Amino acid sequence: MLAIDAREVAKTFRAGLIRRRETPALRGVSLTVERGAVFGLLGPNGAGKTTLLSILATLLTPDRGEVYVLGLDVRREADAVRRRLNMASGNASFLWNLRIPEILAFYGRLYGVHGATLRRRVDELIHTCELDAHRRVPYNELSTGLKQRLALAKSLLNEPELLFLDEPTLGLDPDVSARLRRHIASLRSERGMTIVLTTHYMREAEELCDEIAFIKAGQILARGTADQLKRQIAIGDVIAFRLDPGAGARLGEMTGVLRATPTSDGLECTVDSAEKRLPELLAALHGEGATVRGVAVREPQLEEVFVELAR
Amino acid sequence: MNWRGELIAAGAFAIRNLQMASRNVFLIFELLFWPVVGVVQIGLMSQFLTLSAEEKSFVLIGQMAFSIVGTCQLDVAYSVLYDFWSKSMKHHFLAPIGIRHLTVGSWVVGILRGTVVFGLTGGLAWYGFGFNPFAAGVMPVVALLVGCYLTAWIVGVFVCVLILLFGGRAETAAWASINLVLALAGIFYPVSLLPWWAAAVGAAIPLTYFLDAYRAHFGFTAEFAFPVVTGLVLSALYVALSHVTLHAAVNRARRTGLLLKMSE
Numbered sequence A: 001m002l003a004i005d006a007r008e009v010a011k012t013f014r015a016g017l018i019r020r021r022e023t024p025a026l027r028g029v030s031l032t033v034e035r036g037a038v039f040g041l042l043g044p045n046g047a048g049k050t051t052l053l054s055i056l057a058t059l060l061t062p063d064r065g066e067v068y069v070l071g072l073d074v075r076r077e078a079d080a081v082r083r084r085l086n087m088a089s090g091n092a093s094f095l096w097n098l099r100i101p102e103i104l105a106f107y108g109r110l111y112g113v114h115g116a117t118l119r120r121r122v123d124e125l126i127h128t129c130e131l132d133a134h135r136r137v138p139y140n141e142l143s144t145g146l147k148q149r150l151a152l153a154k155s156l157l158n159e160p161e162l163l164f165l166d167e168p169t170l171g172l173d174p175d176v177s178a179r180l181r182r183h184i185a186s187l188r189s190e191r192g193m194t195i196v197l198t199t200h201y202m203r204e205a206e207e208l209c210d211e212i213a214f215i216k217a218g219q220i221l222a223r224g225t226a227d228q229l230k231r232q233i234a235i236g237d238v239i240a241f242r243l244d245p246g247a248g249a250r251l252g253e254m255t256g257v258l259r260a261t262p263t264s265d266g267l268e269c270t271v272d273s274a275e276k277r278l279p280e281l282l283a284a285l286h287g288e289g290a291t292v293r294g295v296a297v298r299e300p301q302l303e304e305v306f307v308e309l310a311r
Numbered sequence B: 001m002n003w004r005g006e007l008i009a010a011g012a013f014a015i016r017n018l019q020m021a022s023r024n025v026f027l028i029f030e031l032l033f034w035p036v037v038g039v040v041q042i043g044l045m046s047q048f049l050t051l052s053a054e055e056k057s058f059v060l061i062g063q064m065a066f067s068i069v070g071t072c073q074l075d076v077a078y079s080v081l082y083d084f085w086s087k088s089m090k091h092h093f094l095a096p097i098g099i100r101h102l103t104v105g106s107w108v109v110g111i112l113r114g115t116v117v118f119g120l121t122g123g124l125a126w127y128g129f130g131f132n133p134f135a136a137g138v139m140p141v142v143a144l145l146v147g148c149y150l151t152a153w154i155v156g157v158f159v160c161v162l163i164l165l166f167g168g169r170a171e172t173a174a175w176a177s178i179n180l181v182l183a184l185a186g187i188f189y190p191v192s193l194l195p196w197w198a199a200a201v202g203a204a205i206p207l208t209y210f211l212d213a214y215r216a217h218f219g220f221t222a223e224f225a226f227p228v229v230t231g232l233v234l235s236a237l238y239v240a241l242s243h244v245t246l247h248a249a250v251n252r253a254r255r256t257g258l259l260l261k262m263s264e
Helices: A049-057 A078-084 A100-110 A115-128 A144-155 A174-191 A200-210 A226-233 A272-286 A302-310 B003-023 B027-050 B053-086 B090-095 B099-128 B139-185 B196-202 B206-218 B226-258
Strands: A003-017 A022-034 A038-042 A064-069 A085-090 A161-166 A192-199 A210-216 A219-224 A237-242 A257-263 A266-271 A294-298
Touching: A003 A049, A003 A192, A003 B099, A022 A049, A022 A192, A022 A219, A038 A049, A038 A174, A038 A237, A049 A161, A085 A144, A085 B090, A100 A115, A115 A144, A144 A161, A144 A174, A144 A226, A144 A237, A174 A192, A174 A200, A192 A200, A200 A272, A210 A226, A219 A226, A237 A272, A257 B053, A257 B099, A266 A272, A272 A294, A272 B099, B003 B053, B027 B053, B027 B099, B027 B196, B053 B099, B053 B139, B053 B206, B099 B139, B099 B226, B139 B196, B139 B206, B139 B226, B206 B226
Parallel strands: A038 A192, A038 A210, A085 A161, A161 A192
Antiparallel strands: A003 A022, A003 A064, A210 A219, A237 A266, A237 A294, A257 A266
16 A cells, blocks of 8 residues: 555746746656655755755645645645644754743644643653653753654654655764654654655665665656665676775776775776676786775675765 | 633743733833823923923823833733743744734733723823813723734734744834834824824824824814724734734744744
8 A cells, every 4th residue: 555656746846037047846646655664865065855845745846747645635635634644854943942842732732632632742841752851851952863853753643654764864963863763763663654855865775665766856757675676777886995005096998997086005996797897907907017905895785876876 | 712721822922921021120110100101291392392281182182192002012021032032932933822822912911001000090190180081981092002902013013023933132122113103103193284194104103093082072173974883893903914924923933943943
């Protein structure tokens, strides 16, 4: 069963009264996400990730295309959709002088939660998101990490079936990011929530997402699991040689070598097939009298897929 | 319609506005300083100009209405302004609420604060300048306050519409629009004194009629027939119109992406 079914969604932003400026943000994006999945949207800045997420979350109206969220039409049944989803973003902001429980209680009431249920849910979320020690602190005095945890807590107030996370770990230090990622992962495993997240961090996408779509200039260029994407993009294998400085300078010119990049302790060659090219490269290095102190073969990182697609 | 749900959502905005107001240093100015200073200034000016008791009541009623409408409309405008300033606009519109919850909840706080302002300014006008707001009974006061609160709601929603249409560029309207409306409503003078075109605009403002009705109890001939009924009919019309306009402005903001821009 599908949590999201978007077909040929297009959106262009228009500005200026006299000199009309048009910025196409989405150019016919089609996307389906299964219920219970964690789905990642990757792409460079201005690719259309947030625009797509905002359309799915009913914050933005598409110019054309059809969008069904949890089986409901986002245009005709927007209110029913809103009851069942929520969203948190890495740069979320709340009223500056309200405290954490007040902010959560306010948004909880907007979802119809009240009385003892509201108090219990607010307390639970404060506890789950590790915000207990900061209950009395006004929002504008919270650190970035706490603000992001509060945004996540707010997005769970209505116990959504579908959760949108827009760069949830943006600007966080590694430790806090890791904790937040664990928490996001637990939302799916414990509550069966469908999660759609945008991120710039490949590790985050690889760690959390069942499937990833790569979006650029308002179009989805590729989609699949992290492994499928690596194969689909076919950017080859990477062979890292530990060499003396300056050695292997001519490897980049050999057949099958897509790229040769000097590193601090040698050379990294991206080749079409490691199995096929490694003996040839070793023979070439041996021929020029270079001392090979180590060789490592690895698959490309998702980050390299990202770079390749964003190019 | 689920009334419980309606009350909870509108109540959310009322509670939030109260919490914000309770921590806002400007509250003292909005609630105490400006209204009190206004009545003192007008009262002293009326003594200096040796105005008759009727004339003094005319301008003091105007000053009281000015403070009540000004305070109440700010609360309605705050329903959008707070989120505009804190860049948290999108959270509301992500939730399953209507704009009625936003405006009515904030308006309730505006009525509370407006009533406090009435108590303060009325008490001061009575104690300091011998003008008893209740001289004609309770009902004329109730009618005036209803007129002030309805006008405040309409102006406040109008400000919200401007913010949602033009973003930050319209912020000044929040502070300026009320002065224009009150000037045209004949706050310190009869509307008949205005140029014909301004008087025509003034005749389209509900407060004009509520002021006229109230002042009629203090020795002034009413300028309009059935002023309270006319004021209520006009108010109902504008309340409906402003609600529809705000709804359209929200939809436009969803279409243009302004809702997102105001949250970045």
